[in-house]
Amino acid sequence: xxxxxxxxxxxxxxxxxxxxxxxxxxxxxVTEGFNLGIDFQSGLIQxxxxxxxxxxxxxSGTANASVSMNRNQFDVVIVDVASESVTYSFPYxxxxxxxxxxxxxxxxxxxxxxxxxxxxxxxxxxIQSARGDSRLGxxxxxxxxxxPGARIISIEEVRSSIVSLGDVSVQVLGDxxxxxxxxxxDEENGTESVPAEMLIRTLETNxxxxxxxLISSSYVSSRFSQDLTDQAGILIGLxxxxxxxxxxxxxxxxxxxxxxxxxxxxxxxxVGFIVWTRMEFNTTTIAAILTILGYSINDxxxxxxxxxxxxxxxxxxxxxxxxxxxxSETLGRTIITTVTTMLAVLSLYIxxxxxxxxxxxxxxxxxxxxVYSTIFIASGFVNFWDKTIGSKKKDIVTAQGSKA
Numbered sequence: 001x002x003x004x005x006x007x008x009x010x011x012x013x014x015x016x017x018x019x020x021x022x023x024x025x026x027x028x029x030v031t032e033g034f035n036l037g038i039d040f041q042s043g044l045i046q047x048x049x050x051x052x053x054x055x056x057x058x059x060s061g062t063a064n065a066s067v068s069m070n071r072n073q074f075d076v077v078i079v080d081v082a083s084e085s086v087t088y089s090f091p092y093x094x095x096x097x098x099x100x101x102x103x104x105x106x107x108x109x110x111x112x113x114x115x116x117x118x119x120x121x122x123x124x125x126x127i128q129s130a131r132g133d134s135r136l137g138x139x140x141x142x143x144x145x146x147x148p149g150a151r152i153i154s155i156e157e158v159r160s161s162i163v164s165l166g167d168v169s170v171q172v173l174g175d176x177x178x179x180x181x182x183x184x185x186d187e188e189n190g191t192e193s194v195p196a197e198m199l200i201r202t203l204e205t206n207x208x209x210x211x212x213x214l215i216s217s218s219y220v221s222s223r224f225s226q227d228l229t230d231q232a233g234i235l236i237g238l239x240x241x242x243x244x245x246x247x248x249x250x251x252x253x254x255x256x257x258x259x260x261x262x263x264x265x266x267x268x269x270x271v272g273f274i275v276w277t278r279m280e281f282n283t284t285t286i287a288a289i290l291t292i293l294g295y296s297i298n299d300x301x302x303x304x305x306x307x308x309x310x311x312x313x314x315x316x317x318x319x320x321x322x323x324x325x326x327x328s329e330t331l332g333r334t335i336i337t338t339v340t341t342m343l344a345v346l347s348l349y350i351x352x353x354x355x356x357x358x359x360x361x362x363x364x365x366x367x368x369x370x371v372y373s374t375i376f377i378a379s380g381f382v383n384f385w386d387k388t389i390g391s392k393k394k395d396i397v398t399a400q401g402s403k404a
Contacts, residue, residue: 004328007375008320008383014376018265025272032275037171037282037355046199046217050153050179051127053210054098054117054145059136061110066135067143069128074101076108076136092123111136116210121145129213144213152176153207155354158183161206162199171280172354180215232286239290240264243297251304254385255378259300262370262378263293269369270362284355285362292366295341299334299374306330307382319386327375338371 059065061078068075073091080086088108095101099119105111127144128134134141158170158181167186174180183199203212240260247256270289274281306326314322342364349360 004321004325005331007324007327007379011376011380011383014372015380018269018373018377021272022265022268025268025275028272028275032278034275034281035278037169037280037285044185044217044219046183046185047173047215048181048183048199048203049127049144049146049213049215050181050203050207050211051144051146051213052117052208053142054115054121054126055102055143056114056116056140057105057136057143058112058138058140059110060112060138063110064135065108065111067128067141068134069126069143071124074105074123074126076105076111078108095123097122098126114140117145121147127213127215130216142210144210146179148177150177150179153179155181158203162202165199165202171282176353232283235286236267236289236293239293240267243293247297247301247304250301251308254382254389255304258378258381258385259297259304261381262300262373263296265373265377266292266296266366266369269373270366273365274362279358279362280355282355284359288359288362288366291363292370295367296370296373299337299370300378302333303327303330303374303379304382307379320383323379323383327379334371334374338367342367 057067063078063080065079066077068077072093073089074095075090076088078086078088088105090101090104095104097119098115098117098121101123102113102115102119105113125145125147127146129142129144155170155172159168162168162170162183165185169184171182172180173182185199200212200214204210240263243263244256244260247259251259267289270292273279274285279285303326306329307323310322310326310329311319314325317325345360345363345367349357349364352360
């Protein structure tokens with residue numbers, strides 16, 4: 001016979017521990033607040049890639065010329081006074097090196113090209129910058145490039161180089177080898193247009209002339225930032241409401257309330273962890289919280305199903321005995337499921353960086369909290385309900401039977 005563990009003995013100590021952790025988290029939120037990520041802050045948001053300059057183009061013709069690039073080819077569009085356009089396309093498959101591309105571009109009348117890299121540099125590594133106007137003229141237009149194996153630039157280097165700009169947030173984008181960052185300049189530090197050029201100039205002062213390519217630039221107003229924050233709160237609130245409705249339909253009301261209390265507990269524990277570790281709060285963090293809520297409710301439903309089944313199998317046993325039996329029977333399944341899931345999450349935490357690493361860390365904390373809340377919070381509340389509300393109902397029924 002499988003050993004039955006006395007989980008109910010730890011319900012009260014676990015409740016006290018949870019209250020302490022939640023209060024600490026709320027206190028941290030009130031005093032420190034979230035370390036808001038770029039997604040939730042207003043200001044100028046710019047995507048920058050550290051890639052050296054490779055080509056410098058000028059145009060002296062009478063028509064309008066502009067550059068357009070993608071991963072496969074380099075295009076120059078010429079629009080004459082009659083608004084007729086001609087596109088000169090240079091596929092990288094046919095022009096694999098900078099020297100061959102330069103020779104091809106030289107065939108366009110009025111276009112002057114200066115190569116800043118060895119001619120053997122492969123064209124597939126070229127990068128178009130959003131800095132300035134892609135229309136060509138007397139002012140040189142710079143095309144950048146990034147070779148594999150280039151020195152990785154840390155986020156600390158970027159932060160320290162632009163600290164003079166004031167309140168600036170930096171986030172790594174993609175693989176660190178791409179040397180790509182998202183940088184936010186607080187709206188109080190400048191206007192929508194001036195800081196973009198100021199940021200690039202500051203980066204070039206620290207990393208070298210032509211070393212920074214502006215990939216994109218956008219402005220997020222304070223109203224939009226506040227709306228995004230409000231929507232995140234509404235999303236989590238709706239998730240709790242829908243789970244309450246689902247659990248109420250599938251189980252009795254006390255089980256539904258217990259399930260919602262458990263996932264509220266998990267959400268608050270994660271909030272406290274995010275606040276005190278100063279982990280960046282962004283859309284990835286919200287995704288982690290919602291993922292954990294789903295993981296936790298799934299574990300809780302499995303336990304509640306076993307409780308309901310055991311109540312039918314052992315109708316004469318006290319409810320607390322049924323509860324301990326159900327938790328003991330599902331403990332092995334819970335441990336195996338959690339460990340196997342955590343192995344994948346640990347791989348993400350070990351082998352990734354940036355926001356994905358934070359996402360994995362939040363999942364690890366959330367999974368531990370989810371198992372804990374299922375055993376001690378959700379089940380503990382159902383046990384409390386049975387001892388108080390359930391006992392009163394039984395007494396009323398017994399009293400009515402005696403009178404009859």
